[in-house]
Amino acid sequence: MDQTRPTPGINRRHLLIRVTQGVLALTGLALLRPLFRFTGFTVKRKPRHILVPKALPARSVYTEHDFILFILAQGPLAVSRICTHLGCRVNYRKELGLIECPCHQSRFTREGKRVAGPAKRNLPIYPVKIIKDNNGKVTGYMVTL
Ligand code: FES
DSSP: OOSSSOOTTOOHHHHHHHHHHHHHHHHHHHHHHHHHHHTTOOOOOOOOEEEEOSOOOTTOEEEOSSEEEEEETTEEEEEEOBOTTTOOBOEEETTTTEEEOTTTOOEEOTTOOEEESSOOSOOOEEOEEEEEOTTSOEEEEEEEO
16 A cells, blocks of 8 residues: 555645645735725724613713713713723713723713813713603613714
8 A cells, every 4th residue: 555645636735835825815914904094994883782771860870881871951971981091991980070080090071071181082972862662751772882
């Protein structure tokens, strides 16, 4: 029995060519990424809808993982919890009436406007849809991130 005979369809040369092609393809993709970023090309991510399944009283605050929902006199307002400085998760400090970042103490108003700290930009605001039942009673809020 001849054990040196190559298996039909698979040989070292063929394998090396395939591996080289794979490495070149990955390198090409890695080089294209900065080009896409430079030209401003971005893939729009799908919006996420988060349901707050209860009616909240006026002037209350509801904290979720990704946003803080304020029920203001003008209506509900959802503010991002991701700090615009370095991305820490911010908290609402009721005693101050401000949103504060625990990392470097940037502070923001309830409307997300920056008032102090190293953050240079305001916190993003998310659209909120009020969910009502057939009688017009508020049953929750849909926040779109
Ligand atoms: S990450 Fe929030 S202030 Fe630095």
